[in-house]
Amino acid sequence: MRTPILKVGDVTKTFGGLVALDKVRLDIQERLITMLIGPNGSGKTTLINVVTGFYKPDNGRVFFRGIDITGKPPHEVYRLGLVRTFQIPLPFQRLTVLENLLAAYRGNPGESILKAPLKMAWREAEEEAVDKAFEIMEHLKLTHLWNSRAYALSGGQMKLLEIGRALMSGATMIMMDEPIAGINPALAHEIFEHMQNLRDKIGVTFLVIEHRLEIALKYTDYVYALANGKLVAEGRPEAVMADSRVIESYLGEAM
Amino acid sequence: MVLDQLYAITPLVTTLLTFYSVYLILALSLNLIYGYCGVPNFGHVFFQSVGAYVAGNLTANVMNFMFLGGGNICEIATAEARRNLALANPAIAMGFFILSLAVGILVGGFFGYIASYPALRLKEDYLAITLIFIGEIGRIIARNEASIACGLVGLTGIPNPFIWVGDPNLSLIIYTIMAVIIAAIIFVYLQRLSNSPFGRLLKSVRDDEIAAASLGKDIAKARGWAMILGSSIAAVAGVLKVFYAQGVFADDYIPLTTFVVLSMVILGGMANNRGVILGALLITLLDFLVAPSFFRLIGVEIQFDITYIKYIITGIVIITVLLFRPQGIIPEKPVETIGLKIARQNIKREKNET
Ligand SMILES: Nc1ncnc2c1ncn2[C@@H]1O[C@H](COP(=O)(O)OP(=O)(O)OP(=O)(O)O)[C@@H](O)[C@H]1O
Ligand SMILES: [Mg+2]
Numbered sequence: 001m002r003t004p005i006l007k008v009g010d011v012t013k014t015f016g017g018l019v020a021l022d023k024v025r026l027d028i029q030e031r032l033i034t035m036l037i038g039p040n041g042s043g044k045t046t047l048i049n050v051v052t053g054f055y056k057p058d059n060g061r062v063f064f065r066g067i068d069i070t071g072k073p074p075h076e077v078y079r080l081g082l083v084r085t086f087q088i089p090l091p092f093q094r095l096t097v098l099e100n101l102l103a104a105y106r107g108n109p110g111e112s113i114l115k116a117p118l119k120m121a122w123r124e125a126e127e128e129a130v131d132k133a134f135e136i137m138e139h140l141k142l143t144h145l146w147n148s149r150a151y152a153l154s155g156g157q158m159k160l161l162e163i164g165r166a167l168m169s170g171a172t173m174i175m176m177d178e179p180i181a182g183i184n185p186a187l188a189h190e191i192f193e194h195m196q197n198l199r200d201k202i203g204v205t206f207l208v209i210e211h212r213l214e215i216a217l218k219y220t221d222y223v224y225a226l227a228n229g230k231l232v233a234e235g236r237p238e239a240v241m242a243d244s245r246v247i248e249s250y251l252g253e254a255m
Numbered sequence: 256m257v258l259d260q261l262y263a264i265t266p267l268v269t270t271l272l273t274f275y276s277v278y279l280i281l282a283l284s285l286n287l288i289y290g291y292c293g294v295p296n297f298g299h300v301f302f303q304s305v306g307a308y309v310a311g312n313l314t315a316n317v318m319n320f321m322f323l324g325g326g327n328i329c330e331i332a333t334a335e336a337r338r339n340l341a342l343a344n345p346a347i348a349m350g351f352f353i354l355s356l357a358v359g360i361l362v363g364g365f366f367g368y369i370a371s372y373p374a375l376r377l378k379e380d381y382l383a384i385t386l387i388f389i390g391e392i393g394r395i396i397a398r399n400e401a402s403i404a405c406g407l408v409g410l411t412g413i414p415n416p417f418i419w420v421g422d423p424n425l426s427l428i429i430y431t432i433m434a435v436i437i438a439a440i441i442f443v444y445l446q447r448l449s450n451s452p453f454g455r456l457l458k459s460v461r462d463d464e465i466a467a468a469s470l471g472k473d474i475a476k477a478r479g480w481a482m483i484l485g486s487s488i489a490a491v492a493g494v495l496k497v498f499y500a501q502g503v504f505a506d507d508y509i510p511l512t513t514f515v516v517l518s519m520v521i522l523g524g525m526a527n528n529r530g531v532i533l534g535a536l537l538i539t540l541l542d543f544l545v546a547p548s549f550f551r552l553i554g555v556e557i558q559f560d561i562t563y564i565k566y567i568i569t570g571i572v573i574i575t576v577l578l579f580r581p582q583g584i585i586p587e588k589p590v591e592t593i594g595l596k597i598a599r600q601n602i603k604r605e606k607n608e609t
Binding site: 099134 | 444447448451452453454455456458459461462463465466467468469470471472473474480484526587589590592593594595597598601602
């Protein structure tokens with residue numbers, strides 16, 4: 001087996017008495033779209049928070065490209081090429097759609113306080129960033145809103161902007177927390193097609209949390225299923241969906 | 256005749272313009288910290304006072320020590336001696352101003368760095384309160400510890416760097432022109448700085464620090480820089496004020512000053528330097544026109560303390576703005592980089608094609 005791009009080794013995370021993650025282990029392979037499924041409260045978002053440095057795990061370690069990133073602050077995780085989106089979008093409210101995307105661009109020298117006043121030092125990066133931002137807006141059908149402030153967007157548009165920033169970041173691996181929740185089916189399919197495109201053309205790895213499996217599974221290479229903070233199944237989508245423990249976890253106490 | 260009258264009101268005009276420059280510098284630097292980066296630095300006056308104490312203390316002590324054979328800086332006699340020294344020595348007079356400016360910037364930035372420590376750990380309201388108190392503690396110490404700026408009495412004899420030109424009004428005019436130029440330079444610098452990816456970085460940290468961190472922004476560093484830079488610029492305002500007033504008085508640096516400056520920023524438009532120019536102008540004029548000295552000048556006799564009217568008007572203006580135009584007279588604009596220009600062209604081209 002190839003070495004995974006992201007390795008989560010027996011991670012445990014508790015909130016008081018609540019065990020949100022219980023010795024969870026993942027091996028995410030490069031250049032695949034991996035789905036993380038599980039009922040509400042099963043620990044999916046918590047897992048992303050632990051991996052990207054927003055929470056510190058109680059136990060266990062996280063490796064990205066062989067580097068131990070356990071407990072590294074989020075901005076350092078980003079710098080290694082791992083970026084996440086938020087289940088509830090967190091746009092920069094008073095910035096425009098274009099500015100939101102530009103802010104996510106990787107390595108703009110103009111963000112340095114010394115170089116900022118010298119336009120020459122960042123002009124080129126800024127131009128490239130704008131071109132890339134318009135490409136992304138085109139894909140996400142946001143172009144007509146390029147100059148609108150983020151607070152004026154609809155819920156679905158904010159979701160799209162959230163995805164757009166992740167795509168803008170030039171990350172090698174993107175973790176998306178329910179990217180298509182609240183987005184119309186046609187566009188949802190297009191978003192997944194775009195992910196496939198990025199996977200095939202530039203080799204981006206995706207880990208996607210989704211509840212809308214009827215859309216998402218079609219584009220999925222591999223699935224991990226969580227229930228009550230525990231990993232209950234993994235494998236090809238068809239196999240995992242047929243797994244009795246997964247079905248049980250969704251139907252839950254009703255059975 | 257006319258010339259005589261002009262000559263008579265010269266100090267009034269130079270005071271208005273110098274104070275406008277000082278307020279503008281304060282408002283622009285607070286705008287960087289609060290408007291752009293979202294740190295509610297309600298202790299901003301403290302950083303101005305740091306510049307003021309540096310200017311006064313450094314100038315008085317070093318002048319006394321190097322040229323006047325020591326002596327207590329608070330004594331009237333040494334204050335007089337410092338004035339005479341500057342009268343006779345242009346190089347010394349101007350040299351101490353430049354030195355104060357340089358050291359003031361450094362020390363102001365240092366205190367800004369220290370103050371950014373709570374700025375990373377406290378929530379907005381707690382932070383605002385903490386910073387007000389940091390500033391007040393500074394003032395209370397200076398008020399009671401004579402070695403800083405002669406306590407309640409104040410430190411005098413900090414000579415105008417152009418005192419040697421002879422005519423007092425002329426030295427005021429030259430000083431004022433310089434103050435306006437310094438304010439203009441700071442404006443241009445901050446305009447460039449904020450209309451760059453760095454300005455966007457500060458705004459992203461302001462709008463959502465969690466999202467900013469997830470997109471690689473080092474929140475501590477961004478806030479730290481905003482505080483360091485904003486505080487060192489505020490210190491410049493302190494130095495300018497001291498050499499104009501030719502003295503330092505701890506009680507000039509009360510929290511009210513911060514709120515006057517804050518009202519300039521809110522009125523003009525947060526995160527908009529052009530708006531701040533306007534906001535600072537309006538509030539400075541209000542400050543100037545609704546004052547006993549102005550009414551005396553136009554020969555109107557008033558029987559009560561008009562200062563309170565000024566506070567009432569300022570309050571009404573702020574509340575009205577917050578109610579009806581919370582974004583200020585000139586609202587925040589997108590960061591104006593080359594990127595925005597390209598974007599506009601892209602959009603125009605597309606429209607033409609379809
Ligand atoms: N910061 C927190 N403090 C306390 N409890 C938390 C915190 N974050 C998550 N939890 C708890 O951990 C459990 C897992 O939550 P998590 O958000 O990871 O679920 P999820 O799988 O993403 O669910 P959903 O599909 O509804 O988004 C829940 O019981 C939740 O209440
Ligand atoms: Mg979740």
